[in-house]
Amino acid sequence: MSEGRVVIGGASGFMGQYLQRHFRAAGREVVTISRSGADRAWGDADGIAAAVDGAALVVGLAGKSVNCRYTPANRAEIFRSRLDTTAQLSRAIAEAASPPPVWVNSSTATIYRHAEDRPMTERTGEIGTGFSVDVATAWEEALFADELPHTRRIALRSAIVIGDGGVLGPLQRLARLGLGGPQFDGPWPVSRRRREAGTAHFPGARCGTQRFSWVHLDDVARIIDFVEEHADISGPVNAAAPNPVDNQEFMRTVRHIVGVPFGPPLPRWMLELGAIGIRTETELVLKSRWVLPGVLDDAGFVFAHPELEPALRETLART
Numbered sequence: 001m002s003e004g005r006v007v008i009g010g011a012s013g014f015m016g017q018y019l020q021r022h023f024r025a026a027g028r029e030v031v032t033i034s035r036s037g038a039d040r041a042w043g044d045a046d047g048i049a050a051a052v053d054g055a056a057l058v059v060g061l062a063g064k065s066v067n068c069r070y071t072p073a074n075r076a077e078i079f080r081s082r083l084d085t086t087a088q089l090s091r092a093i094a095e096a097a098s099p100p101p102v103w104v105n106s107s108t109a110t111i112y113r114h115a116e117d118r119p120m121t122e123r124t125g126e127i128g129t130g131f132s133v134d135v136a137t138a139w140e141e142a143l144f145a146d147e148l149p150h151t152r153r154i155a156l157r158s159a160i161v162i163g164d165g166g167v168l169g170p171l172q173r174l175a176r177l178g179l180g181g182p183q184f185d186g187p188w189p190v191s192r193r194r195r196e197a198g199t200a201h202f203p204g205a206r207c208g209t210q211r212f213s214w215v216h217l218d219d220v221a222r223i224i225d226f227v228e229e230h231a232d233i234s235g236p237v238n239a240a241a242p243n244p245v246d247n248q249e250f251m252r253t254v255r256h257i258v259g260v261p262f263g264p265p266l267p268r269w270m271l272e273l274g275a276i277g278i279r280t281e282t283e284l285v286l287k288s289r290w291v292l293p294g295v296l297d298d299a300g301f302v303f304a305h306p307e308l309e310p311a312l313r314e315t316l317a318r319t
Contacts, residue, residue, distance in 0.1 A: 004056025
């Protein structure tokens with residue numbers, strides 16, 4: 001692992017907290033930026049500039065969770081929280097006397113289209129359409145907007161992250177309640193307003209065959225270490241394990257690990273009503289995300305958690 005100060009923007013989430021522990025365990029100085037409870041606060045331009053100047057690595061993670069209903073207010077905050085914080089980091093780097101050599105900023109594998117026919121890599125993947133894709137593309141545009149000749153930038157297109165505090169906790173609780181079956185897509189009325197906002201999910205993969213790309217939290221930290229040390233890597237990087245599964249296999253594996261042999265399929269109408277009740281969107285489970293780590297494979301990165309079941313077991317044992 002490299003040495004020197006690490007600045008983590010958006011350090012309060014489960015990934016940010018994990019990375020703090022990861023870098024400090026390696027003996028590195030860590031400076032955090034968040035809305036509250038951190039070394040620096042967003043909006044403190046002087047404080048952020050002082051943290052970034054002379055740093056070895058900047059990691060940008062900030063952004064409102066997309067696990068919410070896509071109301072106009074939430075959509076605006078999802079955009080604002082990503083673009084404003086990314087712009088603040090970019091300005092600090094541009095003005096630094098000793099700019100950081102590497103900036104790794106979050107993006108998302110959701111940037112690719114709904115894919116049932118083939119996997120998406122950085123070189124051959126096709127960018128999708130709709131609100132979530134617009135967020136991802138705008139986020140990456142903000143990362144690469146300014147001239148930063150001394151800073152190598154990586155857009156980390158993360159798949160679903162498996163770790164303590166991620167999606168696994170709610171899913172294992174559903175499985176233990178007997179609701180851990182596959183999520184089945186199907187028809188659902190879509191309003192004109194949702195069509196215009198790009199927030200409508202149109203029927204795609206049937207019978208739980210939508211692809212599920214994932215990555216273990218340990219490997220996310222190892223990927224950041226890897227791209228920091230490899231000066232030839234820049235631009236988009238897919239942070240996704242090399243062995244994605246489909247929704248049926250994923251939910252079957254969750255049930256197997258928690259010891260529940262059966263879970264009935266959950267049809268689209270039930271998912272939509274449940275999503276309204278818990279204030280989220282069905283796109284998060286129904287969009288087919290089929291993503292492979294092309295750049296990392298080509299560079300020789302070896303995943304510590306390439307297979308789903310051992311990764312899930314390790315995470316549950318840790319929690």
